[in-house]
Amino acid sequence: MAVIPTIRLFDNDPYLTEVETSIASNDGEVVCLDETVFYAESGGQSGDTGVFLLGSGEILPVKETRYVPGRLRIAHILAHPVGANLTGQRVLARLDWDRRHRLMRMHSCLHLLCSLVEAPVTGCAIHPDHGRLDFDIEATIDRQAVSDGLNALIERDLPVELSYLPVRELRIDPALVRTVQVAPPETGGVVRIVRIGDVDRQPCGGTHVRSTGEIGPVAIASIEKKGRRNRRIKITFADHRAGPPLGHGKD
Ligand SMILES: [Zn+2]
Incomplete structure (x- = not known):
């Protein structure tokens, strides 16, 4: 199956602090989104931190962000793993702007x-x-x-x-x-x-x-x-x- 790349909104608009999007996949503490404002660690620059706000009201803290090997997809690493399958759920991804x-x-x-x-x-x-x-x-x-x-x-x-x-x-x-x-x-x-x-x-x-x-x-x-x-x-x-x-x- 072809890998669908994560759309990187930070490339052309680094002042974008949040995006409402869908969860493309999740496994334990690793979550991939359809599109993201979170910069993934690369070129010496640390990856972003922030939070995901789910429609249920649940808040998932993101402790780091890095590329999945191959650099097409971006992995948001949650502070605490999630057992449930969240694929397809809407999420507001908000980075720690400060x-x-x-x-x-x-x-x-x-x-x-x-x-x-x-x-x-x-x-x-x-x-x-x-x-x-x-x-x-x-x-x-x-x-x-x-x-x-x-x-x-x-x-x-x-x-x-x-x-x-x-x-x-x-x-x-x-x-x-x-x-x-x-x-x-x-x-x-x-x-x-x-x-x-x-x-x-x-x-x-x-x-x-x-x-x-x-x-x-x-x-x-x-x-x-x-x-x-x-x-x-x-x-x-x-x-x-x-x-x-x-x-x-x-x-
Ligand atoms: Zn540079």
Whole structure:
């Protein structure tokens, strides 16, 4: 039987916080939906958490989200397994928007960091309270210069834009691929490109803010030497702001 892919609403609208949809399948703690707003762990970005609200009034907390092997379907992992077969039931899937928005701010911030360090990226992790990139570089990194540069780019409030590029064009322009070891996410011969103003452009499947001002001030938590040619830069948010801007439900 052909696998029906989960429709990923976060690809083109990362500000969508909930969707009413149907349960495609469930087995114990694993639930797949027809369509979802929950980002599945990939590209270093943590998967989303949130809740499913069933028509019966029951609330099912979702503790993590990841791809089913093959990457066509998205598995929402429930905090507590469910014995009953829920296939076909309607559900309101609502993500933890506060947490997701922090992930979006941090992901966009790490793209800015890429633009400030002239070296290939060998590792990446994006969490709600911190993010880090590993660079293949021998030289010492000037902590103050990177911190000032990063906050200056954030203050410029640069637009973050999405576009799609045929894979063959990516091969012509390999300079686009900043992350070694990780193949760019590709669907049907097309890769998704994230451009931030005139400072960064790279293939990425992650969720981003609309413009860099939304990231807010950041600080460099540490720069670690993880081997002769590896420098790990860890970033945190410098402020404790009020809540995120309002996301929205599906129109
Ligand atoms: Zn990215």
